[in-house]
Amino acid sequence: MSHALCPGSFDPPTVGHIEIIERAATLFDSVTVAVIRNATKKATLTSDERVEFLKRCITNDKINVISFDGLLVDCAKEVGANVVVKGLRAVSDFDYELQMAQANRQLSHIETVFLSTNPGHSFLSSSMVRDIARYGGDVSSLVPAPIAADVASRFALEA
Ligand code: PNS
Numbered sequence: 001m002s003h004a005l006c007p008g009s010f011d012p013p014t015v016g017h018i019e020i021i022e023r024a025a026t027l028f029d030s031v032t033v034a035v036i037r038n039a040t041k042k043a044t045l046t047s048d049e050r051v052e053f054l055k056r057c058i059t060n061d062k063i064n065v066i067s068f069d070g071l072l073v074d075c076a077k078e079v080g081a082n083v084v085v086k087g088l089r090a091v092s093d094f095d096y097e098l099q100m101a102q103a104n105r106q107l108s109h110i111e112t113v114f115l116s117t118n119p120g121h122s123f124l125s126s127s128m129v130r131d132i133a134r135y136g137g138d139v140s141s142l143v144p145a146p147i148a149a150d151v152a153s154r155f156a157l158e159a
Contacts, residue, residue, distance in 0.1 A: 001029050001030070002027075002028040002029045002030075002082060002083065003028060003029060003030045003031070003032065003079070003080055003081045003082055003083070004024045004027070004028040004030070004031045004032070004081060004083050004084070004085045004113075005031075005032050005034060005072070005075065005076050005079065005081035005083070005084050005085070006020065006021050006024055006031055006032070006033045006034070006084075006085050006086075007033075007034045007036045007072050007075065007084065007086075008033075008034075008035070008036070008086075009035070009036065009037070009038040009041055009043060009050075009126065010033075010035050010050045010053070010054060010126065011041070011043045011044055011045050011050060011126050011130070012045060012050065012053055012126055012129060012130075012143060012147065012151045012154075012155075013050070013053055013054050013057055013126075013143065013144070013147065014121070014124050014125070014126060014129055014142055014143055015121060015124070015141075015142060015143060015144055016087065016089070016117055016118070016121035016124045016125075017087070018057050018058065018144050019087075019117070019118055019121060020085065020086075020087035020115050020117065021033055021058065021063060022058075022060065022063075023115055024085040024115065025060050025062045025063050027085075027113075028083065028085075029062070030062050030063075030064070031062060031063045031064070031085075032063075032064050032065075032066060032079045032081055033054055033058070033063060033064070033065045033066070034065075034066050034067065034068045034072075034075050034079070035047050035050045035051055035054070035065075035066070035067040035068070036067075036068050036069075036070075036072060036075060037069060044130065044154075044155065045154065047067035047069075048067070049154075050067070051065050051066065051067050053147045053150070053151075056144075056146040056147055057144040057146055057147060064079075066079070071107070072084065072100075072104055073104050073107045073108040073110060076104075076108070076110050077108065081110075082110070082111075083110065083111050083112070083113055084101070084104060084110055084111070084112040084113070085112075085113050085114075085115060086100075086101075086112060086113075086114055086115070087114070087115050087116075087117045088114045088115070088116055088117060089117045089121070089122045089123075089124070089125075090122050097112075097114065100112070101114075124142055128142070129142050129143055129151065129155075130155050133151055133152050133154075133155035133156055134155050134156065136156060139151055139152055140152075
């Protein structure tokens with residue numbers, strides 16, 4: 001049984017995240033999406049909000065959504081995942097992602113598989129969505145339809 005872990009901060013989830021998660025579900029028997037704290041970022045949405053947003057966007061029953069407080073490798077152990085899946089948008093993602101993959105492999109021998117992002121999403125990031133929403137811009141093509149209105153209002157409130 002192959003079980004993939006798709007970790008991220010998802011603050012908020014974007015169409016790029018959901019595309020990678022759905023592609024992972026075509027490659028592995030099951031997928032756990034984990035909202036995990038990124039120590040280098042201060043999240044706006046709570047973990048519960050991010051889990052709820054992700055659940056609204058994901059209908060595939062091979063995919064489970066959780067939040068986890070701790071190391072990615074401990075999350076993988078807890079859910080029984082044997083591979084980590086991450087999206088790579090551009091070469092600018094590579095150094096950071098490579099370091100994380102190597103650190104995680106050193107810690108627990110877990111492999112990381114990189115999926116190349118759809119080129120139409122390569123410019124897209126949660127921080128860009130937050131910025132656009134904060135100033136009242138249209139995020140409806142950047143985040144999945146089930147959360148677009150809530151992302152717009154939730155981040156506009158932070159302005
Ligand atoms: O969406 P992001 O912010 O790029 O996701 C990064 C995340 C949350 C996957 C990463 O920060 C992480 O794995 N955090 C958990 C702590 C951990 O395991 N750190 C060591 C990995 S090198």
